[in-house]
Amino acid sequence: MTSKISFLYILVLSAILIICHAHHEFLKDLNGTRKGDHANGLIELKKFLSYLGYVNPANSIHMNDDFFDDELESGVKEYQTFFKLKVTGVLDQETLNLMSKPRCGTPDHYFMRNSEVNHSFEKVHLSISSRYRLVKAWPPNKRNLTFSYSPNTRLDAKVPIVIAFRKWSRISPFRFLITHGRYVDGDIKIGFKRWDHGDGYPFDGKGGILAHAFYPPDGRFHFDADEIWDTKVRQGTLDIQGVALHEVGHILGLGHSADRNAVMFPHVEYGEPRKNFSQDDIDGIRALYPNN
Ligand SMILES: [Zn+2]
Ligand SMILES: [Zn+2]
Structure with missing residues (x-):
């Protein structure tokens, strides 16, 4: 009985932890990652940067894998340029810290997803x-x-x-x-x-x-x-x-x-x-x- 309760307790606790840390968890292992690297989390990063208008899926054959390609590098550089960070194309700590903060979902760049924009x-x-x-x-x-x-x-x-x-x-x-x-x-x-x-x-x-x-x-x-x-x-x-x-x-x-x-x-x-x-x-x- 006790073990059943503690099992349930652990289950609930881990569910809460997963919910609390679900956001941008994929960024945590990416420090120092650059073009040519393979790293867990790059798929999610590409989706996130595409949502915000920095990565154009039409320019990448690596949207569904964890390879750091040219399109991702140019997206990271554009992100760093927009926010006046050091423009390196490398995922440094400063870039990752900003990316992991809550934000508005309206894209920073609209040119790819909204044809109505002048x-x-x-x-x-x-x-x-x-x-x-x-x-x-x-x-x-x-x-x-x-x-x-x-x-x-x-x-x-x-x-x-x-x-x-x-x-x-x-x-x-x-x-x-x-x-x-x-x-x-x-x-x-x-x-x-x-x-x-x-x-x-x-x-x-x-x-x-x-x-x-x-x-x-x-x-x-x-x-x-x-x-x-x-x-x-x-x-x-x-x-x-x-x-x-x-x-x-x-x-x-x-x-x-x-x-x-x-x-x-x-x-x-x-x-x-x-x-x-x-x-x-x-x-x-x-x-x-x-x-x-
Ligand atoms: Zn906004
Ligand atoms: Zn909406």
Whole structure:
């Protein structure tokens, strides 16, 4: 009897440990890995970098094995360039540390997976020294955006989300109005989703990818329902308002910024203090909507 109970206890404990460490566990043995190496975890790394737009599966015959090929090297270099790390193409500790932090799932590079993006627009702004990225703007006649909640949206999320909208209203020409029509009719469609939820960017349980939003005029805005969401900043939870502020930036057409102080920086940790807009966020939104 005792052994049965202790067996069960161990089973439950290991299940909890697996759940807690499932995210980016594949990164732990990759320190120092470089082109030409074989290493456990490289398959998952390639999937992760492809999800974020750094690795193009069409350029690699090694997507389903653990070989470090040219495409992965160029993806790692591009990741290091984006985040202003030392650009070596080698998986050093600094690169792995950043990759293992929770983050927004909206890709850092959109050129491969979203044909709707105006490429030339993105490139023009890459050449200047700012760290913000402009992806796509709403048309000039569209400055009032309606928002709707999917029917299962947790009630306590609504006030923090509205506060995030209001903050963007102060620095942009946009007004945000709740729609009393159907969920699908909102310009911005807000929902809490889990795992594969039909938009091509599956969530991944607690940790890892936390939320994502699509650029204009798509307006889908999803939180990973498996995170521990909170209306306050607290140790061990994730602040809805802080994450919402970041995602609304995508809804308005801003991409990720490499400025760690910017609201549009993609990584956010559990318990992290709420950010105010940085000069980079303000410069970004003004550059995207210069005539307002
Ligand atoms: Zn993001
Ligand atoms: Zn989604």
